[in-house]
Amino acid sequence: MHLLTLHDLGKEAVAELIDRAIELKRRHKRGIPYRPLVGKTLLLLFEKPSTRTRISFEVAMTQLGGSTIFVTSQDTQLGRGEPIKDTARVVSRYVDSVVIRTHEHERIEEFARHSTVPVINGLTKTHHPCQVLADIMTVVEKKGTYENLKIVWIGDGNNMANSWIEIAGLLGLRLTLSCPDGFMPDEGLVEVARKEGAEIEFAETPEEAIKGADVVNTDVWTSMGDEEEKEKREKAFKGYQINDTLLELANPDCIVMHCLPAHRGEEITDSVIEGSNSVVWDEAENRLHMQKAILERLLTGEGKQR
Ligand code: CP
Ligand code: NVA
Numbered sequence: 115m116h117l118l119t120l121h122d123l124g125k126e127a128v129a130e131l132i133d134r135a136i137e138l139k140r141r142h143k144r145g146i147p148y149r150p151l152v153g154k155t156l157l158l159l160f161e162k163p164s165t166r167t168r169i170s171f172e173v174a175m176t177q178l179g180g181s182t183i184f185v186t187s188q189d190t191q192l193g194r195g196e197p198i199k200d201t202a203r204v205v206s207r208y209v210d211s212v213v214i215r216t217h218e219h220e221r222i223e224e225f226a227r228h229s230t231v232p233v234i235n236g237l238t239k240t241h242h243p244c245q246v247l248a249d250i251m252t253v254v255e256k257k258g259t260y261e262n263l264k265i266v267w268i269g270d271g272n273n274m275a276n277s278w279i280e281i282a283g284l285l286g287l288r289l290t291l292s293c294p295d296g297f298m299p300d301e302g303l304v305e306v307a308r309k310e311g312a313e314i315e316f317a318e319t320p321e322e323a324i325k326g327a328d329v330v331n332t333d334v335w336t337s338m339g340d341e342e343e344k345e346k347r348e349k350a351f352k353g354y355q356i357n358d359t360l361l362e363l364a365n366p367d368c369i370v371m372h373c374l375p376a377h378r379g380e381e382i383t384d385s386v387i388e389g390s391n392s393v394v395w396d397e398a399e400n401r402l403h404m405q406k407a408i409l410e411r412l413l414t415g416e417g418k419q420r
Contacts, residue, residue: 116226116233120280134417139403149179154210154313161216174405202228233411246277248404252397262330267291271299274333283307290315292323296351327364357383369393
């Protein structure tokens with residue numbers, strides 16, 4: 115089984131992963147060792163930079179008793195033109211699972227088609243499933259549930275927004291988005307999520323979107339790979355900043371989330387990210403616990419409810 119998008123998991127598995135990650139975090143904090151992946155190797159093949167995804171997967175694998183190999187395409191024959199499908203067939207004879215971070219989603223799909231071991235999406239241009247799993251875990255930790263909350267996305271309709279839409283469909287969430295014209299998320303994903311039972315709304319302005327919010331989410335205006343559009347984006351996203359004035363319209367106990375890295379002064383102010391509503395550091399920590407739940411599930415089949 116691969117984890118390329120959240121639909122590869124489905125509703126039941128997503129719900130189980132949240133509970134399992136919370137349980138693995140609890141055990142870890144108590145110092146209880148758990149090493150189900152002794153002798154297993156995870157390959158991290160990254161074609162974009164990373165701090166959280168790389169390090170949390172490496173530490174997760176270490177804590178579970180396994181080991182990791184990190185490569186970029188430049189370190190390998192991929193950089194000299196060896197086809198992705200040949201690479202997939204070869205490396206899946208060596209390692210037990212592969213995390214890929216790349217540009218076009220089709221590239222990870224092609225790898226997965228030719229891989230005999232589970233492939234995990236560590237971010238593509240259109241999806242960031244592992245991040246959103248850690249995010250929903252954080253929502254459950256902070257709010258006790260994901261049900262009946264007003265969850266808001268303000269900013270770019272990017273990979274993060276798409277994965278939030280997917281999880282909204284799977285879990286039946288209430289999600290309000292406000293994105294500038296020309297920067298909307300994937301329409302097809304919105305349609306599917308609505309059919310699955312998500313309540314998805316698009317607000318004309320960030321002010322309208324954030325009113326009464328329980329969870330506020332944003333992300334950079336210029337994602338990796340979009341750098342050529344930086345100036346155009348800065349203009350388009352003016353007014354989409356999460357600052358203290360905007361946040362006053364949300365519920366007083368709302369949580370503010372950001373997958374990081376953040377660009378203070380652009381999509382979010384220093385005052386908000388450092389403020390009492392911000393949960394970004396716990397959110398980042400939860401990447402580790404969620405990666406462990408994901409790896410356990412994909413590599414051992416454990417962590418499923420019986
Ligand atoms: N949030 C996230 O994926 O961070 P990195 O780019 O540092 O991995
Ligand atoms: N949307 C951002 C997320 C970074 C973790 C990007 O793709 O660059």
